[in-house]
Amino acid sequence: MKPSSGLQSPIAELLDTFVVPSPAECTLVHERILQLSLDMSKLDNEIGRVEKILEGLRHNRVALQKLSDRHQNILHPTRRLPVEILGEIFVQVQVALGSRSIAPTRVCRHWRAVAIATSQLW
Template identity: 35%
Template sequence: MWIPSESEASQIEQEIVDCSSDIAKYDTEIETLEGVLEELRRKRCEIQRYSDERRSLLSPIRKLPIEILGEIFAASCSGYGLLITTNPEPEGKISAHTLTLSHVCSQWRNFVISTPSLW
């Protein structure tokens, strides 16, 4: 078995110190890059959200006349009026297709609210 001399042991200890210093530098660099990566992900998410919002403005349903949309709403809500009850049994839960439609966008909400026949 090989046993290092004092000068070799001293050199090995210095190499260990150097390695520890290099590891600390890499850890610092990794931490910095992780911060950059997190910021890039946040910006990407922000741009994706903006792109999705812009894309929704071109949605074909926006071109439907409100009268046609009203007919679609009436057909989809017929027989499903808003039922709110205090009955704690499962059959007492809210069945509110109209309410769901009113939460899609402000235009739909305004239409649903201004159309009593949907309620």
């Protein structure tokens, strides 16, 4: 949206001087101030509208990024670890951390099944 009155002033020569404006020029200045205020109000409204659109677009982008990340996780190499190796990793972590051990049974269904099937953990 372009301001309807533009950025020009009908009394531009008075902007850079200390010349006292005539009564007619004072009227022009008041009219110009009013028009500029209206233009700024229109721009403020337009900015608010565009910011709401931008907020929605950002929200959609975050949702798409999360979905993309979840899809990337499908291809992660840890998904291809043989069950025996994953079970051994769980055992070694438990040995290394002792009572501070993590709970692989709470990560995902696959890890839960592997942990339950790994007798050294129990």
